[in-house]
Amino acid sequence: MSDYDAIIIGAGLGGLSTGSIIAKNGMKVLVLEQSDIIGGCCSTFENQGYKFDVGASIVELIRPLEILFEKMGKDIKDYVDLIPCDPIYSFITPEGKRFKIPTDIDATNEVVKAMAPEDYENWLKFEEFGMWLLHYGLDAMICADMSTFSSALKVVAKYPKVYKMLPTLAMNHEMAVKKAFSNKDLLSSVSFQSFFAGAPPFLGSGVFGMIALSEHLGIYYPRGGMKGIPDGIMKAGQESGMEVRTNTKVERILLEGRDAKGVVLDDGTEITSDIVVSNVNGKVTYLKMIGPDALPKWAFKGVTSYMNSMPCPMLYVGLDTKPNLNAHHTIVTGSVEFMNEVWTKYYTQGLIPENAMSLICWPTEADPSLAPEGHHVLNWICNAPAPYSPLGDNWDRIKDWYKEQGLKELEKYVLPDARDHVTLIDVSTPLDFERRLLHPEGGIYGLFSDLTSLAMFRMSNKSRAIKDLYLSGASTHFGGGVPTSVASGITTADIIMKDHG
Numbered sequence: 001m002s003d004y005d006a007i008i009i010g011a012g013l014g015g016l017s018t019g020s021i022i023a024k025n026g027m028k029v030l031v032l033e034q035s036d037i038i039g040g041c042c043s044t045f046e047n048q049g050y051k052f053d054v055g056a057s058i059v060e061l062i063r064p065l066e067i068l069f070e071k072m073g074k075d076i077k078d079y080v081d082l083i084p085c086d087p088i089y090s091f092i093t094p095e096g097k098r099f100k101i102p103t104d105i106d107a108t109n110e111v112v113k114a115m116a117p118e119d120y121e122n123w124l125k126f127e128e129f130g131m132w133l134l135h136y137g138l139d140a141m142i143c144a145d146m147s148t149f150s151s152a153l154k155v156v157a158k159y160p161k162v163y164k165m166l167p168t169l170a171m172n173h174e175m176a177v178k179k180a181f182s183n184k185d186l187l188s189s190v191s192f193q194s195f196f197a198g199a200p201p202f203l204g205s206g207v208f209g210m211i212a213l214s215e216h217l218g219i220y221y222p223r224g225g226m227k228g229i230p231d232g233i234m235k236a237g238q239e240s241g242m243e244v245r246t247n248t249k250v251e252r253i254l255l256e257g258r259d260a261k262g263v264v265l266d267d268g269t270e271i272t273s274d275i276v277v278s279n280v281n282g283k284v285t286y287l288k289m290i291g292p293d294a295l296p297k298w299a300f301k302g303v304t305s306y307m308n309s310m311p312c313p314m315l316y317v318g319l320d321t322k323p324n325l326n327a328h329h330t331i332v333t334g335s336v337e338f339m340n341e342v343w344t345k346y347y348t349q350g351l352i353p354e355n356a357m358s359l360i361c362w363p364t365e366a367d368p369s370l371a372p373e374g375h376h377v378l379n380w381i382c383n384a385p386a387p388y389s390p391l392g393d394n395w396d397r398i399k400d401w402y403k404e405q406g407l408k409e410l411e412k413y414v415l416p417d418a419r420d421h422v423t424l425i426d427v428s429t430p431l432d433f434e435r436r437l438l439h440p441e442g443g444i445y446g447l448f449s450d451l452t453s454l455a456m457f458r459m460s461n462k463s464r465a466i467k468d469l470y471l472s473g474a475s476t477h478f479g480g481g482v483p484t485s486v487a488s489g490i491t492t493a494d495i496i497m498k499d500h501g
C-alpha cells in the first residue's frame, strides 16, 4: 500500500490546482515544494518592508480560477481578494508618445480612433472577431484536454464553430496583426503581447494576438501580492486534506519498470504513491527525474526536441516617493520589426540590447500595503528577453551593470531624479531564477511556446511514456501564464479523476 494516492512535485499554480481538485475528490495528496515559499513564478517575497512579486505581476482571464474554485464547491471571493486594475496598461512608443488603454472596450475604441484613424474600421472588425473568439473559442479550449488528436477532435465536435479559429492558428502573431492593421503605433500595441507567451511576434501563434483583447475582460491584482493566488488555492486544497511540505526537494521519480511509484527526495527519503504529478519543467521531469535510460527511444527523442522558454531578468525597486506612472503596467517598446530584431540580432546571439521591451509594474497603486507608508514598489522587466549566457560574460558579473540600465530607464520614463528616491534595488537574473525555482536556463514559461508547440504538439498532461505520471503547469498546453497554468492544473485533475476516480 502506498503512502499517498498522489504526490505532486512543485507547489506552482499547476501543481496546487491539480492537487486541490483531486484532494476534494477524495484522494490523499502530498505536494512537495523545494523552496521555502509556494507559488513558483506567481509568488511574493519581502525585503526591507517592501513586498515584491517574484515574476507574474497580474492575472487576466480569471475564468480558469473561477472554474477551479467551482470544482471545489467554493467561491473564489472567499479565498483570493482580486483588485481590478484600470487602465490595463500605459504604452510608450520609441518616439515618446504615451497612450493609456482603459479596460472599457468602447473607451479603447476612442483611443484607437485618435491613434490610428486609418485603421479604425479594421480595429472594430478585429475586436468583434477577437471578442467572439475569447468567449467561444477559449471557453471551449482553455480547460480542455488537447494533448492528442482524438481529444482535440472531441473539443471540435463539442464546439464546432472553433474551425473559425483555424486561420489564426495557422498564422504567426506578426502576420495576424499585419493582416488587420497598417498604423505602426497600433501594430506595436497589439504585438508586444507575443512576449507574454514567450516568443517574438514572428514566432508566436496568431492566437496570441488576442491577448491585446483578452485584457479588456479585466485584469486583476491580488491583495497582498501575487502570492495571494497560490495561497488561496492551497488553503482551499488543505480544507480537503491536501498536505503541502516546503523546503522539500524531489531528486527523482521512483519507478517500477515504466510505472511511476513515488519520489526520492534529495536526502534519500522515499515516499510512495499510486500516481505522480510533476509541476516542474517537462524536460527536467523526463531527463533528470526519470532519466534517459528509463525512457523509450521515441520519448527521449521527443523530449530532447523541446527548447526551454526564454529567460527574463527582473528588477525589484523600492521608492520613497510616488512614481510618475498612470497604470499598473507601463510598456516601453518599439515597432514589430524591432521586437523581432531583438530576438534575431540580440537574444539568439547572446546579446542584450539597451532599448528592448520593458514592462514596469506598479503594484502599490492597487495595494499600498505592499510598501511602508508613502513608499512604493516597482517590479520591472527591463530590456527583455535577455539571454541566459550573455556573450563572453556571466549574469553574476553583470548584475550591477544591469541595475544601472534599470536606473537609467527609471530616470528616463518614471522619475528624472530617481537616484534620490530609490531606497532599494535588487535584481533576479536568469541565473537567480534558475537557483530560486530550479528552472533550467532561467526560463520563465517552462518550455518555449511558438505556433508549433501548442495543444498536442506540447508535452502531454498524461505521460505517454511512463504509466501513472502526469504533468501540469507551463510545460503543458497552453503554456506559461497564470490563467493557463491554472487551466492546465484543472485539465490534469480531470484526466486523473477519469483514470483513477
Ligand SMILES: Cc1cc2nc3c(=O)[nH]c(=O)nc-3n(C[C@H](O)[C@H](O)[C@H](O)COP(=O)(O)OP(=O)(O)OC[C@H]3O[C@@H](n4cnc5c(N)ncnc54)[C@H](O)[C@@H]3O)c2cc1C
Residues within 6 Å of the ligand: 009, 010, 011, 012, 013, 014, 015, 032, 033, 034, 035, 038, 039, 040, 041, 042, 054, 055, 056, 057, 058, 059, 060, 248, 249, 250, 251, 279, 280, 312, 314, 436, 437, 438, 443, 444, 445, 446, 472, 473, 474, 475, 479, 480, 481, 482, 483, 485
Ligand atoms: C518574470 C516573470 C513574469 C511573469 N509575468 C506574468 C504575468 O504578468 N501574468 C501571467 O499570467 N503570467 C506571468 N508569468 C508566468 C506565470 O507566472 C507562470 O507561467 C506560472 O506561474 C507557472 O506556473 P507553473 O504551474 O508552471 O509552476 P512554476 O511557477 O514553474 O512552479 C514550479 C514549482 O516547482 C518547484 N520545484 C522545482 N523543482 C522542484 C523539485 N525538484 N522538487 C520540489 N519542487 C520543485 C519550484 O520551486 C516552483 O515553486 C511570469 C513569469 C515570470 C518568471
